[in-house]
Amino acid sequence: MTALVNKHKIGKFKELMLDFPLYIISRPFKGFDEMKFQGRGSMIYAVLILLVFGLVRIWEIMGTGFIYIEFFWEVPSVHVPWVLAFAYAPIALVCVANWSITSITDGKGKLKEIFLVYCYALFPAIVCTMIAIVLSNYVTIDETAFVTFFFVFGQILLYFYLFLGLLVIHEFSFTKGIVMVLLTMLAMLIIIFVLALFVMLVSEVVGFIITLIQETETNLL
Amino acid sequence: MSRITRVMPGMAISVLMALVLALCVPVSVFGDPVPRNRLMPESYVYNHVGGGFFYPFPAPLPYRFSHSMYAHDIGVDSFMHLGEVEYHDGRFFITNGNTLIVTDDELRAITVLEGIYVDGQWENFSPLDGIFITATGDILVAEPDAGRVIHLDENLDLVRVLGRPEGMGTDETGTYRPRKVAADSHGRIYVIAEGVFEGIVEINPDGSFNRFFGVVDVHPTAWELFRRRFQTNAQRIRTRVWLPNNFSNIAIDPAGFVFATLSDPGSDVSVKKLNFQGENILRRPHTNHFVGDMEFNNIGIGIPQGPSIISIVQVTDFGVYYVFDNNRNRIFAYDQDGHNLFAFGGTGTREGTMLTVTGMTMAGNRLVFADRGNRSIEIFERTEYGDMVLAAADRQFRHDYMGAAYYWGEVIRLNPFFNYAHVGVGISLYRQGYYEESMIYFQRGQDVSFFSMAYQRVRAGAMYRHFNTIMTIVTIVIVIYILQKIIRRVMARPRQKQRSGAA
Numbered sequence: 001m002t003a004l005v006n007k008h009k010i011g012k013f014k015e016l017m018l019d020f021p022l023y024i025i026s027r028p029f030k031g032f033d034e035m036k037f038q039g040r041g042s043m044i045y046a047v048l049i050l051l052v053f054g055l056v057r058i059w060e061i062m063g064t065g066f067i068y069i070e071f072f073w074e075v076p077s078v079h080v081p082w083v084l085a086f087a088y089a090p091i092a093l094v095c096v097a098n099w100s101i102t103s104i105t106d107g108k109g110k111l112k113e114i115f116l117v118y119c120y121a122l123f124p125a126i127v128c129t130m131i132a133i134v135l136s137n138y139v140t141i142d143e144t145a146f147v148t149f150f151f152v153f154g155q156i157l158l159y160f161y162l163f164l165g166l167l168v169i170h171e172f173s174f175t176k177g178i179v180m181v182l183l184t185m186l187a188m189l190i191i192i193f194v195l196a197l198f199v200m201l202v203s204e205v206v207g208f209i210i211t212l213i214q215e216t217e218t219n220l221l
Numbered sequence: 222m223s224r225i226t227r228v229m230p231g232m233a234i235s236v237l238m239a240l241v242l243a244l245c246v247p248v249s250v251f252g253d254p255v256p257r258n259r260l261m262p263e264s265y266v267y268n269h270v271g272g273g274f275f276y277p278f279p280a281p282l283p284y285r286f287s288h289s290m291y292a293h294d295i296g297v298d299s300f301m302h303l304g305e306v307e308y309h310d311g312r313f314f315i316t317n318g319n320t321l322i323v324t325d326d327e328l329r330a331i332t333v334l335e336g337i338y339v340d341g342q343w344e345n346f347s348p349l350d351g352i353f354i355t356a357t358g359d360i361l362v363a364e365p366d367a368g369r370v371i372h373l374d375e376n377l378d379l380v381r382v383l384g385r386p387e388g389m390g391t392d393e394t395g396t397y398r399p400r401k402v403a404a405d406s407h408g409r410i411y412v413i414a415e416g417v418f419e420g421i422v423e424i425n426p427d428g429s430f431n432r433f434f435g436v437v438d439v440h441p442t443a444w445e446l447f448r449r450r451f452q453t454n455a456q457r458i459r460t461r462v463w464l465p466n467n468f469s470n471i472a473i474d475p476a477g478f479v480f481a482t483l484s485d486p487g488s489d490v491s492v493k494k495l496n497f498q499g500e501n502i503l504r505r506p507h508t509n510h511f512v513g514d515m516e517f518n519n520i521g522i523g524i525p526q527g528p529s530i531i532s533i534v535q536v537t538d539f540g541v542y543y544v545f546d547n548n549r550n551r552i553f554a555y556d557q558d559g560h561n562l563f564a565f566g567g568t569g570t571r572e573g574t575m576l577t578v579t580g581m582t583m584a585g586n587r588l589v590f591a592d593r594g595n596r597s598i599e600i601f602e603r604t605e606y607g608d609m610v611l612a613a614a615d616r617q618f619r620h621d622y623m624g625a626a627y628y629w630g631e632v633i634r635l636n637p638f639f640n641y642a643h644v645g646v647g648i649s650l651y652r653q654g655y656y657e658e659s660m661i662y663f664q665r666g667q668d669v670s671f672f673s674m675a676y677q678r679v680r681a682g683a684m685y686r687h688f689n690t691i692m693t694i695v696t697i698v699i700v701i702y703i704l705q706k707i708i709r710r711v712m713a714r715p716r717q718k719q720r721s722g723a724a
Contacts (some may be wrong), residue, residue: 067672
């Protein structure tokens with residue numbers, strides 16, 4: 001009985017982590033539709049794939065072959081928080097920007113669904129990147145084009161599936177989808193601008209307070 | 222807290238001063254003789270740090286300041302108008318204003334030549350500039366104001382006077398002021414002249430004009446061409462003529478190739494090695510690499526700005542060439558493939574620094590500069606480090622990779638942060654067939670192309686060794702796959718038969 005339950009659990013896990021993402025790759029419209037309306041999308045998958053994505057980014061820095069990156073470290077070192085921030089911040093930015101744009105242009109998708117679409121679109125990109133990293137250790141200088149192909153192809157797949165998924169969950173037409181992409185980019189720029197402004201202002205205020213404390217310390221105490 | 226922060230700078234300064242004082246402490250305290258110039262001028266090497274980026278790393282001094290020779294040390298009146306200095310077979314030849322000074326190996330004047338007899342008539346020199354000593358000891362001196370090159374034999378007797386060559390261009394009255402001169406082993410004479418924009422003037426051994434050589438192209442910017450489109454003819458006549466920057470100095474390597482410098486800041490080709498068609502064949506290790514300082518400041522007050530201005534080039538007989546940067550008074554050495562071997566020098570009146578250098582020459586293991594700014598001849602002597610680097614480059618030039626590896630090993634012992642030394646060891650291992658070992662050294666030297674070559678051999682070897690295993694596994698997998706299919710079909714057949722039988 002327990003064996004059966006375990007087998008069932010493993011089967012469910014495999015379905016969650018492998019079968020459904022592959023199903024989305026092969027039938028994107030149907031797959032994203034089922035993700036939205038039949039609740040097949042899973043937050044467990046999303047969190048795990050983000051974890052894997054961060055690990056792959058670290059691996060990419062440490063494990064890409066010398067011939068491909070043309071740079072050799074005697075002792076490879078990675079600043080993990082920095083790398084992870086640069087991996088996850090764009091995802092958060094895209095999700096928030098797209099959500100803020102689509103919620104005022106009659107998009108039907110929720111923030112959670114946008115996030116799930118991004119995570120499912122990451123799947124082929126991660127696989128391609130992993131292939132490229134492994135391959136880059138076994139090529140000579142003439143064969144680096146193959147490695148470049150896998151890196152670039154992964155990125156193209158990411159944007160392709162992201163676009164299709166957003167179309168499906170927002171129930172947009174193709175032209176409306178293009179407009180959505182452009183507006184999302186604009187929203188991303190605005191968010192970055194506001195964030196930069198905010199950081200600068202905060203640093204001004206903090207600097208002012210620090211100066212105040214220093215002046216008090218030296219002149220009054 | 223605040224007290225500590227207030228005291229900190231004072232502490233730092235006192236520690237620094239203590240360090241400086243410790244460096245100045247007399248010799249005997251440390252047990253080994255400390256050279257006079259303990260505070261060394263800067264010395265560095267441009268390492269390839271990967272991905273086509275070159276960055277200066279500190280390095281030991283390849284040449285150490287030995288001594289300066291002033292006019293009275295040499296035995297002449299003044300070094301006001303110091304020109305070029307050349308060395309040949311134990312004698313130095315120095316052009317100084319209207320005089321040609323010939324000295325012995327220790328730079329004591331033997332002869333001071335102030336003029337020559339031309340057709341029995343004594344003629345005083347006008348200011349002299351470039352000087353060149355041929356392999357046979359003949360002396361060529363350029364005299365710009367008189368528009369001629371003087372050819373003396375090794376006893377300083379006049380051989381001939383080479384005036385403006387016949388048939389040079391259409392305008393026979395234009396200016397011709399020869400500044401620098403060189404000759405190859407066949408007697409062909411190359412002259413860089415002011416007022417000649419067609420390139421280097423090549424003169425036949427018999428003194429007749431042969432051709433212009435290695436012309437520098439003019440590259441007008443897009444904006445200049447655009448503006449010119451809208452100019453009237455009258456305006457075009459009044460605008461400045463687009464003339465190419467001419468070469469500023471010249472040297473000849475033993476194979477007869479001409480090395481010429483271009484004082485053209487902004488262009489990334491400041492030294493050219495010209496083949497006999499006048500094309501630049503100087504090798505560079507990477508397309509991002511160029512001769513001179515690759516990291517420099519573009520702003521600053523009271524310090525030199527911008528890229529190097531290469532004004533002097535000297536070639537050794539093993540492919541290494543030295544260039545001098547007049548912008549920052551630094552010397553750069555490159556090997557035959559264009560890898561930086563060392564760079565040192567600096568501006569100033571301190572020992573080991575220079576102000577306005579007009580001539581540079583190699584005399585054995587000495588490097589001699591004519592410094593017009595300091596009115597002195599500066600003599601530098603090669604250190605052990607310089608010996609090792611040059612010996613390694615020499616062995617590599619002669620394809621003696623075993624010998625080169627020994628000297629590169631010594632260089633690594635003295636300076637482990639010299640990437641090209643690691644590549645040198647790697648090349649030696651690669652030539653001997655130790656591909657896997659050489660890969661480590663190529664990695665340390667950040668040399669992707671050699672690493673790729675070595676890796677290709679390693680990969681092919683692994684393939685060759687494991688071909689049987691790999692093919693066996695692949696065959697077994699295929700056979701199992703086919704067998705599985707056949708078995709399934711055989712197993713499925715009876716049911717079909719049954720079904721058809723039932724029907």
